[in-house]
Amino acid sequence: MGLPAVLVRKLGQMGITDPTPIQSHAIPHALNGHDVMGLAQTGTGKTAAFGLPLIAEMMEADDRPLPKAATSLILAPTRELANQIRDTLLPLVKDTPMKINVVVGGASIGPQIKRLEKGTHILVATPGRLLDLIDRRALRLDATRFLVLDEADQMLDMGFIHALRKIAALLAKERQTMLFSATMPKQMEEIAGSYLVNPKRVQVSPPGKAADKVSQAVHFIAKAEKPNLLIELLGAHKGELALVFGRTKHGSDKLARKLESAGFKVAAIHGNKSQGQRERALKAFRDGEVKVLVATDVAARGLDIPDVKHVYNFDLPNVPENYIHRIGRTARAGKDGAAIAFCAPDEMGELKDIQKVMGLSIPIASGRAWEELPDPKAKSNGGGGRGRGRPGGPGGGASAGKGPRRRRGGGGGAGRGKAA
Known part of the structure; x- marks a missing residue:
């Protein structure tokens, strides 16, 4: 060359x-x-x-x-x-x-x-x-x-x-x-x-295209049920590195504490952490001492840790392109990887934007797609806007989830199938 x-x-x-x-x-x-x-x-x-x-x-x-x-x-x-x-x-x-x-x-x-x-x-x-x-x-x-x-x-x-x-x-x-x-x-x-x-x-690849070897899936789930689902899915592969993306610094810290109390070796990185704290957390994750890293989008780019097997979008990003950067943390250097997204009722707008940018529909792992409702406030102001969601039904454009439906903890949302 x-x-x-x-x-x-x-x-x-x-x-x-x-x-x-x-x-x-x-x-x-x-x-x-x-x-x-x-x-x-x-x-x-x-x-x-x-x-x-x-x-x-x-x-x-x-x-x-x-x-x-x-x-x-x-x-x-x-x-x-x-x-x-x-x-x-x-x-x-x-x-x-x-x-x-x-x-x-x-x-x-x-x-x-x-x-x-x-x-x-x-x-x-x-x-x-x-x-x-x-x-x-x-x-x-x-x-x-x-x-x-x-x-x-x-x-x-x-x-x-x-x-x-x-x-x-x-x-x-x-x-x-x-x-x-x-x-x-x-x-x-x-x-x-x-x-x-x-x-x-x-x-060398169209903008908006994810790495070829990333398998993607989405769970439609009520917000309150997300931590329990994450704990269940992480428990199925305890020996493998998993990167979990949250939207806020406070929320990421809170989730890390919850995972730690559930028995996982976990660390968190975000903008409020000092450089030393971030470097120590990344080293522990890279060395396998910590198996779960909870991060905001500060970690969505540039982290080259070839052994990351799973990426969880605990919260969907506001910027759809960030989803691509997040899931690009797995399936690196020709390896396989899995990207799992959790979608609460108020995140349907973000999910639709992500799928539009990627030009594909993310396969459903469990639950049913939430039906987007107009935001009453936006309507009164003369705008459409993203709204809250409700479980999709006949005529609502919902997709059937895999496996039997079930509910947890009274969360008023779509149930989940067996964890894949």
Whole structure:
């Protein structure tokens, strides 16, 4: 593919001999100096797709970075993804003079400033902390020759649009830029226009497509019954790693405590946890000391833990694309995985949006589809809006669930079949 022999040898030592589709499409364009816009689902090897040509270009130039400058900058939306990018690239620069630094929020800024004083070859950063360092005159971007925006759509979801505009204005005009994303929301065109010049577009799977080896299913269940169902399903595979997604920080902590009291080894990560707490929880999960990790969408991207066998959407996400990113945490590196969604009456709107984005109907594991009702408040204001739900009935477009129906704890919802 035109990569330096030393890099090819390092890949061989890591057991990597064949490129993934996104790598085989993107790397040649990048090595030829083109800007690249890459669209690919999570878990397809995007980090190496931009990391390999970036390292190759800097090996060839063999320049020392200027003080307080970064020769190349990789922007990532979350601390976890930033750390993972560093961990993926470090083996590729081993035994070379190249320095890789990471700057993220939630960690002390003093040591980060110190590490940047002599300059760095590859800087991996979250947008907020990057701007903090620039404001403190600890970092300059006018000498940055290579730029990567990884998971750019999530940066938009997390409200980084204004930060990205500020960063764009500080960068050198003469540079090579690569943008990678799993989905292509409308605002992405503005970002692409600000950062990229005549980019080569590389797309290896349609936006909204989940990994092929993920089996999906949905349980229609009353909100109050969700914890009991989760405990039952987790109990069927206690020895396997499971990632459980909640919507709120408080709700995730509460659910983690409930699972712990039910006998599961569990940890929780979300935005209120310190960087140290998040790293310890992820390490325990990756090492198998903790079998269940409860997380908000802060963990929906960038977590490369190949042994995650099950993903549970305990709460359906408000942003439909986040469902795809969540379930992309399983079936990684060619392995199989299962994604189970719980849908309460007030989540039918979210489920419909998810299915629309994915272009498919998620198979029903138990219960019956809730019938969406107009929201009385929205109606009085002259709008339609999403409403509450009730169990579907004849004429209501309901689908029959598998197995016998049953009720639990007086929850007024659809019953569940036997856990698959």
